[in-house]
Amino acid sequence: MENSWGCCSVVSACEEHLDCSYCKKKFHLSCLDAADINDSNSSTPWLCYQCSVRSYSATSATTPCHMHTAARPLKRQALNSPPNTEQSASISEIQNIVESTIKIQVENLITQLHTKIRSIVSTELKSIVDDIRDMKNSLEYMHSQVETISKENCESRSKITELQKQNTILKTTVDDLKHQINILQQNSRANNVEIQCIPENRNENIVEVVQQIAKVINCKINPENISHCTRVAKVNRQNSRPRAIIVQFNGTKTRDEFLAASNFNRKKPVDKKLNTSHLGFAEPASPIFVVEHLSPSNKNLHAAARSAAKEKGYKYVWVRRGRIYMRKGDDSDYIIIKDLSCLNGLK
Known part of the structure; x- marks a missing residue:
């Protein structure tokens, strides 16, 4: 009978099998699990999985039957059973699953890496920012010091210019005083x-x-x-x-x-x-x-005049009333030597 096998599509009467007491179908022992085989050894009539479910639903829980709450795997497809909707995964699907898994892991790694890099960069940048802040404060301090020094320099230049003017005036005054002292000294020797x-x-x-x-x-x-x-x-x-x-x-x-x-x-x-x-x-x-x-100044000037006369060929050098005179020859005019600058201009 074509529908007498309820476990798979392989018809092998020689193989050991069990008969369902309700639907009379045959089931290979190799297609059943250990629990079903153990139930067949009891004195209770053996029912297949589907008949056990129907019997449990039609009667009550007191119905003597073996009930399985979980589907058991079949080695071979049962005869006239509905087609199996579950298909084995293809290589492309496995690749997609692997790629998606890798992608997720890579994204997680990238996220962790970004977080780690952000933490490291934030820590390093904080020290850099602190250094830049310190440098900025130092530059501001140096700038203020440079401005102070520049201001003081301008003031010092102004003071130096003023002191130079005063020095020129004082030098002129000292020269005048020296000349006046020399005149007084010479007059005291009249x-x-x-x-x-x-x-x-x-x-x-x-x-x-x-x-x-x-x-x-x-x-x-x-x-x-x-x-x-x-x-x-x-x-x-x-x-x-x-x-x-x-x-x-x-x-x-x-x-x-x-x-x-x-x-x-x-x-x-x-x-x-x-x-x-x-x-x-x-x-x-x-x-x-x-x-x-002669006064000390006139005496030094007289000595310098005599040396200049020998060097530049002047014939006469003499003193009259404290004043020093020079003449190059008998027919030349005399020259009054007032200071050393007069000797520097001799020809």
């Missing part, structure tokens, strides 16, 4: 003469020496005409020349007469000019010079 190269003697009488010189140059000088007479210290102590004698007369007229007579004496022959032998000093005789008593 009655003085300086006698150089007279040998020194511990027991000497300078006034008598001056009177002896006056006799030699034919200038009448009385003791009352001499207000003061003394030797002065050397500027350069290494110089072997004797200390000069400064003679202060009681008037400018007497001083001028003494200077004029001594200058006239210089026009005499060399052996007749004023020398130490005229004063009774032992040989060899050395010349004696009588000059105006």
Whole structure:
């Protein structure tokens, strides 16, 4: 009978099987599970799964039958059973499932990676932002310091400019004061003469020496005409020349007469000019010079004028009333030397 098998479509009467007591269909033992086989060994009539369900629904729970609540797998398809709607998954479906699973996992990994990166970047950026904030504060502080320094620099420049102006004024004032002091110093020497190269003697009488010189140059000088007479210290102590004698007369007229007579004496022959032998000093005789008593500034200027005259070929250099004159030749005009700048301009 075609429909006598209820388990699968394979008809094999030789294979061990069970008969359902209700629907009379046959079921291979290989198509049944262990629970069904164990139920067949009991004294209760054996029912297949479908008959057990129908019997349980038609009667009650007291109906002696075996009930299965879960579908059991069949090895082979039962005869005349409805077609199985479940189909095995194809390779493309498996690939889609795998790809979707991988995609989901990748998306999860990407999300986790983004979260991790965001956390790391946020932590690092926080330190960078703090550093930038500190740098900004430092730059603002430095900017304020630069502005302060720039302001102070401008003020310092203004002060320096003002100080330079004041320095120029002070320099001019100092030069004027030096000139005025020099004039005062020279005026205080208006009655003085300086006698150089007279040998020194511990027991000497300078006034008598001056009177002896006056006799030699034919200038009448009385003791009352001499207000003061003394030797002065050397500027350069290494110089072997004797200390000069400064003679202060009681008037400018007497001083001028003494200077004029001594200058006239210089026009005499060399052996007749004023020398130490005229004063009774032992040989060899050395010349004696009588000059105006110059202030320190004028004395330095006179020395510089004499050096410049030798260098540039000027024939005459002389002093009159504290002023220094130069002349290049007998036919040339004289030049008044007021300061060192006048010497720098000589030709």
